[in-house]
Structure formats: structure tokens, C-alpha cells
Amino acid sequence: MxxxxxxxxxxxxxxxxSSGYxxxxxxxxxxxxxxxGHPQPRTIGRVMHWDLEEWTRWFEQHHQQTPARIEGRPQG
Structure with missing residues (x-):
């Protein structure tokens, strides 16, 4: 990080x-x-990185909209 x-x-x-996926x-x-609508990355040291706050907000919203379509999601 x-x-x-x-x-x-x-x-x-x-x-x-962070996500458990x-x-x-x-x-x-x-x-x-x-x-x-996955957030765009920023390249740091030739490696893609995502703003963790922005990505987490997107991920939570995406998960709420399409939970059944995401495979490999943690149980619980």
C-alpha cells in the first residue's frame, strides 16, 4: 500500500x-x-494502484447492485 x-x-x-475476494x-x-464503472488506476512504480477510498466505495456499491453475479465472494 x-x-x-x-x-x-x-x-x-x-x-x-481488503475485499476478501x-x-x-x-x-x-x-x-x-x-x-x-470500475475506478481507473494510477501507475506507481510500473504497477497499477487504485485510490483505496474510491475503490472501496465503488466496490460496496457494485456489490449491493449485483451480489449474485460476483463469484468467489466470501461467505457470511
Whole structure:
């Protein structure tokens, strides 16, 4: 996790840890970004990172709208 100007930027591994979803599910969400509105990344050290606050807000909203369509989601 990188902090820039007081904001946390998460790479794909950080998103997996934060969300509890599998690498495949996170990759599928990114693949379908044009349809689902997935936030755009910022490249830091040649690695894509997402503003964690923005991504979490998007993810929660996306999850509420399409919970049954997201595979690999944690049970509970």
C-alpha cells in the first residue's frame, strides 16, 4: 500500500486482502470495467494502484447492485 498526499493507493494484492475476494474475481471486475464503472488506476512504480477510498466505495456499491453475479465472494 502506498500513501500519496494522505491518500492510500492499493495494488491488486492489496485489493484482494481488503475485499476478501479471489484474484480471479478482482481480475474479472477489472476486465469488465467498461460495463461496471470500475475506478481507473494510477501507475506507481510500473504497477497499477487504485485510490483505496474510491475503490472501496465503488466496490460496496457494485456489490449491493449485483451480489449474485460476483463469484468467489466470501461467505457470511
Amino acid at each position: 502506498q500513501t500519496i498526499d494522505g491518500r492510500q493507493w492499493a495494488n491488486r494484492d492489496d485489493l484482494i486482502a 479471489s484474484r480471479t474475481t478482482i481480475a474479472d471486475l477489472w476486465r469488465d470495467r467498461e460495463a461496471n
